[in-house]
Structures are given as structure tokens and as C-alpha cells.
Amino acid sequence: NSLYQALGEQAGITKITHQMIVNFAQDERIKARFKGVNMQKFKAGFALYVCAQVGGPCEYQGDSMQIIHAGYNYTNTEFNAVVDNLILAMEQCGIPVAVQNQLLAKLAPSYKDVVYL
Template sequence: MTLSRNLTRLLALGTLLLAGCGTLNSASESKPNLYQQLGGESGVEAIVYDMIVRIADDERVVERFHNVDIARFQQGLETYICSVSNGPCEYTGESMQVVHAGHNYTDTEFNTIVELLIEAMEAQEVPVAAQNRLLAQLAPDYSDIVYQ
């Protein structure tokens, strides 16, 4: 009887542990990734659209976009943000270095674009922690955009 009772307890403990692991896995799976925190596809699209509108209204950078194919820029930026935020997209465009080569962007222009991105995220009510995570993902691109 003691062996049977211990076996029953062991099986019950194992079942509880497995159930607990399932609960932990479900909790970690339900935690939204950065892409989800940005609002998924519609959120990223709204952020990029809002940022483009802000660029059009900002005299510090609007001239830089005078001859830019805005639809292509919009699609590329949406895909890029989706990709770096662990969304279902794969950015297959040219590298940031190639895209920005020869434009001689300044620190001020770069910082202005970052400021407008932050304003767009705030307008879409993206949590500050998610904003910071996205900015951290994009920060390494600085050296490919601003040449010193």
C-alpha cells in the first residue's frame, strides 16, 4: 500500500508540475512581442503614415523628401519596422547604408526624424517601453544613415 500511495502522490505531483508548466508557457506565449505592442500591422501602418504626415509639415526635413517616392518609402519603412520588431515581415530591401548613401544626412536631420517617429508613436498611444524597444532596434542604423 505504501508503494501505491507514494506512486499516486508522485503522479499527482507530476500532473501539477506539468499543469504549472503549461500555465507558464501560456503566460509567456500570451505576452505581446514588440510588433504586437506597436499595434501589429495596422499599428505599424498608422505609425508610419503619421510620421510621413509629420515629415511633410516639418520644415527641418521636408525638403529631403521632395523627390522621394513616398509610397515606396512608406511600404519599405512599414516592412522594415515590422521586421525589426519581430513581426511576420521580412525586410528584403537594400541595406540602410545603400539606401542613404550619398545623401549626407546630418545629425539634426536624423534626430528630427527620430523625434517625428516618437511623436507618431505617442499619437498612436504606443507604450513608452515599446517605443524605447523600437528605438533601440533602429539605433544601430545611425552609422549607416549619417556619415561623418
């Protein structure tokens, strides 16, 4: 699969996810949301989810996006912040913009399962 390969396969996706988490910690819009969360588990789960979404050879075995994010009243602003930090992480990892946009297109449908406001 070419999108999976363009992201650097599992190693590349893990690196992007790691960098995204580093970026979260500096973003006042969302950093409090991750206080007390097991970020090793989050990193592994998020990377597996992305791998599966881009057609990689991974099976995401976690709960659905809807179940995981239900009840927190995440806002549009918070959703955009997560996306901003992912884009920044991809930039930092040298992923071309055209490839960035393909991943964002795969994740965009999760909006309805994350944001209810």
C-alpha cells in the same frame, strides 16, 4: 513576438509610419529631403523594415540602410528629426513610452549607416 504585438502588428506599424510621414511634411529640418520621393513606396518599405526589426513576420526585401542613404550627407540633426517625428507619431497612435523606447533601441544601430558626418 511581444514588441511586434505592442506596436499593433502590421496595421499598427503602418499607421505609425503614415503618421510619421505626415509629421515629416511639417518639419523644416527634413521636409525638403523627401521632395520627389515616392512616399507610397517609402511608407510600405519603412513599415516592412520596422516589422522585420521588431521580430514580426515580415521580410524586408529592400536595399540595406547603408546603400539607401549613402551619398546624401545626412546630418545628426536630420537623423534626430526623423527620430523625433517617429516618437511623435507613436504618441499620436497611443503607443506607451516603454514600447516606444524598445522600437527606438532597435532602430538606433542604423545611425552608423545613415549618418556619415
